[in-house]
Amino acid sequence: MRLTYYHGRVPNFGDDLNGVLWPALRPDLFDESETVAFVGIGTIIGFPCAPYRQLNVFSSGAGNDPLGRWADRDVTFWCVRGPITAALLGLEADRALCDGAILAPLVPSRFPAAHHDSGEILVIPHWQTLDDPGWEEAARLAGYVLLDPRGSPEAVIGRIARARMVLTESLHGAILADTYGVPWAAFATSGNFQASKWLDWTRSLGRGFEFTIVPPPSATGFLRYGRPMAAIGTSVSVTDAIAMRDMRGRTEQAARPAMTAKARVKARVKAWAKRSGLLNRFYDMSPARTAEALTGLARVVRQPSTAGTITQLQTRMMERLDQVGRSGR
Incomplete structure (x- = not known):
C-alpha cells in the first residue's frame, strides 16, 4: 500500500511526521501501489485521495472534510484518533486508540526516546497563525521561545521533548508534549x-x-478566520456534545459558494483596515498584550498523561499496526 497524507502549501510538522514515522516503524507495509493507501496522522478522514480505491485508516481524525467523499471506497478503519471520531463514524469503541504521533519515541533514530529538560518554555502557534506579525516579539517579551511548527518533524519534536513547558495552539504541539511528559496548556487566538x-x-x-x-499580537487572524468562540481571557471547557455537534457540522457542510461582489468589497475594506492598523487599535492588540496573556497561561498548565497511560496506548497501537501487516490488504 502507499502512504498518503495531507500535503499543504507550507510544511507542518504534524502532517509531515507521517513520512518519517510509519516507514521507520513498518517499512514492509509500503510500496508504490496506485490503488491501495495507508491513511495516517491528521484530521483527514474524507480528504481527497484519488486514485486509491482501498483505504487503510490508522489513527486519523475526522473534522475537516465531508465523510461522503469516501462513500464509493473500500475503507477499513483500523483505529482512529479518539472516541468522538469513532462515534461520528459509528465504529466500535475499540477502534478509538489515539493519535499516531504518540509513537514518535519508538523511533529513537529520528526522535528522542525520552524527555530531557532544557529549561525552555515553548510557544507554538498554529502554523497558519504564524502568518500574522508580532509572534517573535511576543515570545521574547514573555521570556519564552517561539517554536515554528512549520519546521521538520525531527527539529520540532526534538525541541518539544527537551522543553520545560509548552504553550500551544498547535494540536500536535500538545500531543508531543503530553507524550514526552512535558506540562502543557492550549490556547486559541x-x-x-x-x-x-x-x-x-x-x-x-x-x-x-x-x-x-489569548489575544494575538495583531488582528489579522480575526480578518481571515473570525473572532474566537469566547471573549479574550476566557477559559473554555469543551463537552462531548459540543464537540460532536461541531465535528458533525464540519463533516456535513456543503462547498462554500463563490465570493459575492459585496463580499469582495468587504474584503477590500478589511485589507485597508489591516494595512492602516485600525483593527489593532480597535481590539487593543499588541505583542506586549499577547506576552502578558502567555505569562498568565504558563501559571495554569496541565500536567501530562502518566507514562503508564502513554506506554499502554503505544503498545495497543503497535499491536494494531501488526494486524495491518498480517491482513494482507
Missing part, C-alpha cells in the same frame, strides 16, 4: 481553533479538554 479535534484526542487519554483565549 481566532475562529480557526478547532476544539472538537482536541477533545477527540484528550478523550483517548481518558481526559477532558480546556483551553484559553
Whole structure:
C-alpha cells in the first residue's frame, strides 16, 4: 500500500511526521501501489485521495472534510484518533486508540526516546497563525521561545521533548508534549481553533479538554478566520456534545459558494483596515498584550498523561499496526 497524507502549501510538522514515522516503524507495509493507501496522522478522514480505491485508516481524525467523499471506497478503519471520531463514524469503541504521533519515541533514530529538560518554555502557534506579525516579539517579551511548527518533524519534536513547558495552539504541539511528559496548556487566538479535534484526542487519554483565549499580537487572524468562540481571557471547557455537534457540522457542510461582489468589497475594506492598523487599535492588540496573556497561561498548565497511560496506548497501537501487516490488504 502507499502512504498518503495531507500535503499543504507550507510544511507542518504534524502532517509531515507521517513520512518519517510509519516507514521507520513498518517499512514492509509500503510500496508504490496506485490503488491501495495507508491513511495516517491528521484530521483527514474524507480528504481527497484519488486514485486509491482501498483505504487503510490508522489513527486519523475526522473534522475537516465531508465523510461522503469516501462513500464509493473500500475503507477499513483500523483505529482512529479518539472516541468522538469513532462515534461520528459509528465504529466500535475499540477502534478509538489515539493519535499516531504518540509513537514518535519508538523511533529513537529520528526522535528522542525520552524527555530531557532544557529549561525552555515553548510557544507554538498554529502554523497558519504564524502568518500574522508580532509572534517573535511576543515570545521574547514573555521570556519564552517561539517554536515554528512549520519546521521538520525531527527539529520540532526534538525541541518539544527537551522543553520545560509548552504553550500551544498547535494540536500536535500538545500531543508531543503530553507524550514526552512535558506540562502543557492550549490556547486559541481566532475562529480557526478547532476544539472538537482536541477533545477527540484528550478523550483517548481518558481526559477532558480546556483551553484559553489569548489575544494575538495583531488582528489579522480575526480578518481571515473570525473572532474566537469566547471573549479574550476566557477559559473554555469543551463537552462531548459540543464537540460532536461541531465535528458533525464540519463533516456535513456543503462547498462554500463563490465570493459575492459585496463580499469582495468587504474584503477590500478589511485589507485597508489591516494595512492602516485600525483593527489593532480597535481590539487593543499588541505583542506586549499577547506576552502578558502567555505569562498568565504558563501559571495554569496541565500536567501530562502518566507514562503508564502513554506506554499502554503505544503498545495497543503497535499491536494494531501488526494486524495491518498480517491482513494482507
